[in-house]
Amino acid sequence: MxxxxxxxxxxxxxxxxxxxxxxxxxxxxxxxxxxxxxxxxxxxxxxxxxxxxxxxxxxxxxxxxxxxxxxxxxxxxxxxxxxxxxxxxxxxxxHLQTPDFKSLVETRLILETKAVKLAAVRRTEQQLYQIEVAHEAYINKSINGENAIDEDLLFHLKLAEASCNSVINSLMLVITPEIITNFVTNKICDKTNFSTLIKEHQDIVNAIKNNDPDQATESLKIHFNDLYQYCRT
Amino acid sequence: MxxxxxxxxxxxxxxxxxxxxxxxxxxxxxxxxxxxxxxxxxxxxxxxxxxxxxxxxxxxxxxxxxxxxxxxxxxxxxxxxxxxxxxxxxxxxxHLQTPDFKSLVETRLILETKAVKLAAVRRTEQQLYQIEVAHEAYINKSINGENAIDEDLLFHLKLAEASCNSVINSLMLVITPEIITNFVTNKICDKTNFSTLIKEHQDIVNAIKNNDPDQATESLKIHFNDLYQYCRT
DNA sequence: AGTTTATAATTGGTCAACCAAATTGGTTAA
DNA sequence: TTAACCAATTTGGTTGACCAATTATAAACT
CATH class of the missing domain: 1.10.10.10 (Winged helix-like DNA-binding domain superfamily/Winged helix DNA-binding domain)
Structure with missing residues (x-):
């Protein structure tokens, strides 16, 4: 030996x-x-x-x-x-612990809430167009009853992009994959039907289109209501 | 050839x-x-x-x-x-552009504002103690007229830690170095005297100690007043 | 003695070769 | 026919050696 x-x-x-x-x-x-x-x-x-x-x-x-x-x-x-x-x-x-899912979701809420607020003020016409395109892609996939998780992701990425804050955009880019990874195991917000989700997305888009930051924030909070409650668990 | x-x-x-x-x-x-x-x-x-x-x-x-x-x-x-x-x-x-300083500061404001709010609710006794220690170190360095930027940094890192959100803590860890790097060139918030800064820090510590999230948020906003105005430039 | 130039040593960056684990495909025995 | 086994290939991971650039050192000249 x-x-x-x-x-x-x-x-x-x-x-x-x-x-x-x-x-x-x-x-x-x-x-x-x-x-x-x-x-x-x-x-x-x-x-x-x-x-x-x-x-x-x-x-x-x-x-x-x-x-x-x-x-x-x-x-x-x-x-x-x-x-x-x-x-x-x-x-x-x-000691960097692998981030617990709750912290991840909580941080996403914080960043995206601020992102849409900024987007409503700063968004360019092109960014608005990209958001609308992503939104339509989500609708088309959704009405067929298919799982539109990818289109949903893309929609939210475009929101972050429209904040015109490069750091927020980058950070969202970093934390998003983690969310995707854990999304399958931690099924959340799959109980609401798709028409409600489409309506909520539409409200966000409209608020950003009308340059109404407060309405945008409010619309997003409604859309993320389930996630907020999840964080408070 | x-x-x-x-x-x-x-x-x-x-x-x-x-x-x-x-x-x-x-x-x-x-x-x-x-x-x-x-x-x-x-x-x-x-x-x-x-x-x-x-x-x-x-x-x-x-x-x-x-x-x-x-x-x-x-x-x-x-x-x-x-x-x-x-x-x-x-x-x-x-196209990841090297983050502009304004975006960096803006994001820090967003994250840290939420961090102190959470810290006021979730902080453990040990975390509170560490914050107080960092605060005292800042005071001791400051009253000698020395530049206490390092102690200031440490203080704010401890605030982020007390949020009990691992993702926020990690993100602050990532964006903080960038801020340090650019801090020398973009001199900000060096006009106020140190006694004011100490008082502002103390207010934040007290709010977190008293588990008062709203007061903590308010105190931080006062402390970051100059930075907020800088972002609006 | 002071300054410049040439040489040697040190540095982080890069690369081709090697390693062990894992997959793959075929072969053999039940 | 099926299951088990083995060898060969392929995989990402690792390493020692080499590279160009930089710095330190020494030499040489004025």
Whole structure:
């Protein structure tokens, strides 16, 4: 029997978090401070006992969250924010729980409510046209009794787009897939008949068309009434 | 003189977007439909004339947005959502403009306003304690006349955490770095003196402590008054 | 001694080769 | 005919080596 070199072989995903944790310790121990250049990828990979690929993935994650900044052919540098905030953010990244569905829905409600309000004020004619096209596609699919979940999704994406807020649009783009994934298991809002849903969509479209932000908000809240109640459960 | 093999060598970033665009065309042309398994990485990299690393990065991006799903040692599959939505989302990803600062601030206002409202209702004693600690750290740094931007950041992160909404917390974690990056160039809210800011923070803390969501919302709006006006510019 | 130039070392980025797991297809035994 | 088994192929994952650009160092010249 040969000696097992990896007594508790961690999955790659865990190893990445281990690396992040190690770097976090370096910062806590003041061996690494904001603004400092951290050791080369090769050095760190050897120091932490992981391959360079895994270390690069860890740094890539840290860069995504803005905690380090990479300068090609030069080095990787710790962002110049306080060690307290740095530590807190890394802790958050480490414990990032896979989002519970309720939080997801709640956040969608928040963002989309504001999105339609903004859309009613800022939407261009072209954006309005795209919303209407998506709405008609939803109707056509719906009256045949088919499941129009895709068209519904597209409709709401177009609403977000019309908010003219690139960040809201991007965030909706990120959280939408999660909702789709969980939608099948957590059947919600499938009890109302399709004609009611079409009417609710139409109200939203009209409000945006008439540049009435308050009516748009109100219409969306009616449309999402079931979801609101779900969040309060 | 040797023939230049890459007449117009695109930057890696652009090549990734080219790949996404190509995959998008495959889907539009119905050569690839939702649920289908897409060709192996090697095949695609050869077909598109890019290295496998770049193709993997492109797929990684698509997976992040939930448009494809990878099963190790098995294959990569197109998500089962409508081609319309799929196409629209890819188009969005492609034109993802680097977020303008105004959109960023606006979104932060939306999320954090809701966050403190939720925090006032849901916060645990420990979360309240952490908020108070962060607040005191801000005070101590501030009364010395030092720039307490880091402590301010940490304070607001703790507010988001107390919302008990994992998605809001994560999103704040994503958009906060961008704000930090742009904060230096776009000097905002540096005209008010620190004692006012401390008072405003204190009001928010008190509201959350007293479980008063409306007061918390109101206090935050006062605190962000300058930012609101900035967004309306 | 000071400045410039040339050289060597270090960096992150890229890639082709390799790995183990999983699927696939055919073959064999019940 | 069916079920079980095995080998070969295909898959995404991983790795060590190489690349161009940058930086640090040393040398050489004024």
């Amino acid at each position: 040969k000696t097992n070199l990896k007594p508790e072989s961690l999955s790659p995903r865990d190893e990445i978090e281990t690396v992040i944790s190690k770097i976090r310790e370096l910062i806590i121990n003041r061996q690494l401070e904001p603004g400092d250049k951290l050791p080369s990828e090769r050095t760190l990979s050897e120091k932490f006992g992981v391959s360079r690929s895994q270390l690069r993935l860890a740094i890539q994650k840290l860069e995504f969250y803005g905690l380090v900044k990479k300068y090609p052919k030069s080095g990787t540098f710790v962002s110049k924010i306080g060690v307290g905030a740095l530590n807190s953010m890394m802790a958050n990244i480490l | 040797k023939t230049n093999l890459k007449p117009e060598s695109l930057s890696p970033r652009d090549e990734i977007e080219t790949v996404i665009s190509k995959i998008r065309e495959l889907i539009i042309n119905r050569q690839l439909e939702p649920g289908d398994k897409l060709p192996s990485e090697r095949t695609l990299s050869e077909k598109f004339g890019v290295s496998r690393s770049q193709l993997r990065l492109a797929i990684q991006k698509l997976e992040f947005y939930g448009l494809v799903k990878k099963y190790p040692k098995s294959g990569t599959f197109v998500s089962k959502i409508g081609v319309g939505a799929l196409n629209s989302m890819m188009a969005n990803i492609l």
